[in-house]
Amino acid sequence: DAGVIQSPRHEVTEMGQEVTLRCKPISGHDYLFWYRQTMMRGLELLIYFNNNVPIDDSGMPEDRFSAKMPNASFSTLKIQPSEPRDSAVYFCASSLNSGGAGDTQYFGPGTRLTVL
Amino acid sequence: GQNIDQPTEMTATEGAIVQINCTYQTSGFNGLFWYQQHAGEAPTFLSYNVLDGLEEKGRFSSFLSRSKGYSYLLLKELQMKDSASYLCAVFTGGGNKLTFGTGTQLKVEL
Numbered sequence: 001d002a003g004v005i006q007s008p009r010h011e012v013t014e015m016g017q018e019v020t021l022r023c024k025p026i027s028g029h030d031y032l033f034w035y036r037q038t039m040m041r042g043l044e045l046l047i048y049f050n051n052n053v054p055i056d057d058s059g060m061p062e063d064r065f066s067a068k069m070p071n072a073s074f075s076t077l078k079i080q081p082s083e084p085r086d087s088a089v090y091f092c093a094s095s096l097n098s099g100g101a102g103d104t105q106y107f108g109p110g111t112r113l114t115v116l
Numbered sequence: 117g118q119n120i121d122q123p124t125e126m127t128a129t130e131g132a133i134v135q136i137n138c139t140y141q142t143s144g145f146n147g148l149f150w151y152q153q154h155a156g157e158a159p160t161f162l163s164y165n166v167l168d169g170l171e172e173k174g175r176f177s178s179f180l181s182r183s184k185g186y187s188y189l190l191l192k193e194l195q196m197k198d199s200a201s202y203l204c205a206v207f208t209g210g211g212n213k214l215t216f217g218t219g220t221q222l223k224v225e226l
Contacts, residue, residue, distance in 0.1 A: 033214075042218040043159070043203065056213060091158060103207065104149070105214060107158035 002026075004108035006092050012114045018080040021111045024073055025094030033093040033105060034067055034077050043091070049075065050097070082115045089113070118142045120217035122204050127223045128194055136189045136220045138204030147207040149214065150178050150189045154200045162202075163189070191222075199224045 005024040013019055025032045033048040047057040052069045060067070064083070069075040079086055089112050093105040119141040128134040140148070147166040151159035165171055165180035165187060177190040191198055201219040208215060 043216040045213065045215070048213065103147075104161045104164065106161070109158050 004092055004094055004106055006090075006108035006111055008111060009109060010112045010114075012116065013082055014116050015083055016081045017115075018078065019082045019086075019113060019115075021077040021090050021092075021113070023075045023077070023092030023108060025075070025092070026106055027073070028096070029094035029106075030097045031095045031103075031105075032069060032075050033095075034075070035091040035093065035107075036088045037091060037110075038088045046077070079113075082113075084115045087113055087115050118206065118208060118215040120204055120206060120215060122202075122217040122220045124218070125221045125223070127225060130194055130196060130224055130226055132194050133190065133192050134194060134222065136191070136202050136204075136222065138187045138189075138217060140185050140187070140204070140206050140217075142185075142206050142208045142215065144208045145182065145206065148178075148180055148187050149205040149207065150176075150187075151203040151205060151216075152200050153203060153219065159203055194224050196224050196226075198222065 007022045031050055034046040035043050036046055037043045046059045047067045048055055049069045065079055067077045089110045091110045092108045095103050095105045121139045149164050150162040152162050153159040163171055163178035165178050168182055170179045175192045180187045201221050203219045204217040205214045
């Protein structure tokens with residue numbers, strides 16, 4: 001399996017622009033997670049989906065952030081408008097729903113976002 | 117709320133043994149994971165504990181005490197490539213929600 005795929009790997013944009021991050025989970029995984037990682041706050045869960053349905057979006061920082069999962073093989077995280085404080089590495093992860101160690105989350109390579 | 121504590125940094129010598137501790141206070145507990153993250157890369161799965169005791173996997177072992185809210189990751193025969201950040205993460209509540217500690221940056225020296 002190719003693992004979790006994310007694009008783009010790097011994104012540099014200017015404040016106020018819209019940013020869209022993309023993720024393809026591992027085939028057959030029922031759960032998809034979006035995380036943000038910064039030096040100050042570590043790895044934070046933003047939102048996660050089960051069978052394409054958003055389950056918990058309590059980590060989404062504000063209304064500028066939105067996430068969708070239109071089908072089992074694709075998800076997007078959108079920031080509009082972007083701000084410099086959104087600069088971080090954004091990871092997508094996926095997992096099965098078989099319980100115990102089967103719930104291991106597998107991470108994509110991440111998107112390094114820089115907002116100028 | 118959730119609180120997970122790990123030391124920020126550790127340094128050890130190649131060939132030695134190092135223990136990275138993690139303490140947690142969470143509402144609900146369904147297991148604890150350790151992940152390794154090299155600089156500029158994604159976290160990768162190392163180990164999972166849900167019952168008290170030691171889980172061994174090659175040079176890496178992980179221990180859990182649920183009553184004490186405590187875990188450690190033990191790395192033996194350290195190699196330079198083990199220099200990385202080690203993240204403790206607790207599985208809580210319903211669903212598949214992981215809460216991560218801020219990570220321990222391990223530096224292996226000659």
